[in-house]
Amino acid sequence: MIRIRPLFCINPSRALVSASRSGTRGYAISVQAPRKWPGKTEDRVFDERKTYLYNQFTSLLKRSTHEPLLFLRHKNFKVSGMIKLRREIAATSLPKKAHFSLMDAPPAAEELPQLTVIRSSIFGVALRHYAPIDESTTAQIAKLAGGGGLAVLSLPSLDPPALQAVLRALERSIPKKKSEEDKKGKDKGGDDHVPGRKAKRQKPILNPELVLLGAFIEGRVFGVENVVSVAKLPTLDTLRAQIVGLLSSPAVQLAAVLGEASGGKLARTLEGFKKGLEGDSPKADEVSTP
Template sequence: MLSSRAFSTRPRLNSARRAPGFVSSRSYALSVIPPKVIKGMTLPRHFTGKKAFQYNWYMKILDSSTTSPLLFLYHNDFTSQKLIKLRRDISAASNRSGSKPSLSSKSPAGVPAEPTSEPLLTVIRSSIFGAALRDYPTVDNADIMRMTEGVAGALAVLSLPVLDPPQLKAILRTFDRTVPPRKAKTEEELRKEEEEKKADPANPGRRIKPMKQIVDPELRVLGALLDGQILLPDRVNSIAELPTLQTLREQLVGLLSSPGTQLAMTLSEASGGRLARTLEGLKKGLEETSGDAPAP
């Protein structure tokens, strides 16, 4: 199971303004645009206290993307129970594919020498994570802006322990199963919601009884960061469809050994049966041409 400490970076709101069981979120997406320089401000920025800890933590997460993918996720309207279930499902999907060979394995058989850690889901603080991305040398800010274009809301990152396409595919399937895509509302539903907002209360002057809100969470993969390159969702899905390391090795061995096998078969036929048959036919042809005359 993933550690609950991974979610300690979300901003806190007043308990009177925050509905119980809900995860607070930011109202803006990730921004890598350099801040405006104001009087008395020096660049690059130096954080202190809790912000410095978060900045260093985010830089460590970015450093891990040199050997394994880092998924960027957009999430909205998640209750704490839904978030816990999502973490458990990610862990279960990772363990189901953990016995398969990994693309990052150093073992010839494709089996890791030691057990790998589980994926870590971290709800990020957009402003500080954006500063970490700006200061990270190998990331192109234009790619980040292209990835988060039109996105406004809370973001999270999922750190995968290894680059394992079957594991990545299992996790992407878990997202669709645990948090299905939202269905588009019909015109009738939108009209009814608008009428309910404008309608007068049933009992004017009385306190409205609080009702339990029905939460429809939303989760979407924005892209991934791998070895300094930003991968959009299409490329992430393409990587997830790759075969296991053992299958790739078998295919590579087959491609390398195929020309040698064909050449060996050709030489075997030429030096063996086919050459003998060719010489025997030539001998018979000469004998028929010369008749029974003895050879000089």
């Protein structure tokens, strides 16, 4: 006889753990139009949770015109690890001061990088319905971020030094993987098995992983190498100053040449030519002698 365990007998803590694990689903992002069934004229109705996520992802895409979006692949992250990651990312935008006081106003939420865990199926729908992005760009983003646990990191503005600081924070947040020799040295007596005694059960060690997939900056899709190249650029103010210097350098050089050729320098130049010609001409007595 098969007995079914009632739902109210399930441990609440286990139910919460299973719900949290099943909530992070990693499917490929589909940007294709939904299938139309014959005889069905009404649109599909979503629940409140899916509608909220759809509006959140649509707002995220709207801000991409002035806020760069970094696509990240996360795996084996616990809640504590995700909180630490968010703190490391937010610390990159805080002002560097020697001393802080209670009078210092905290920065607004819009001025800090925001990490959003993405549900890929609903993100694909928001990506398909977002009109300013064409089909080719939509397909590139879907191919870039498809499959696995996905997260999107939005930056307040395009600032290459700030982007470089965020990339360094992402590298610091991931602990280094231990080699097999270190594990064996730490667990020297773990492999000793006593006959007739049940082997001790060991939990598998899950190392968190975080991989940069690419970015969506000002309507263009960038790969990992291009994102690193953008992070190495100087600030926008420095780039503007360099462009102004390049445009104004020919005019400055022309003004310098005209300044050197005018006024006293021109008179001294002609006087030098005159003396040179007088020195090269033969003397009068030498010409008169037979």
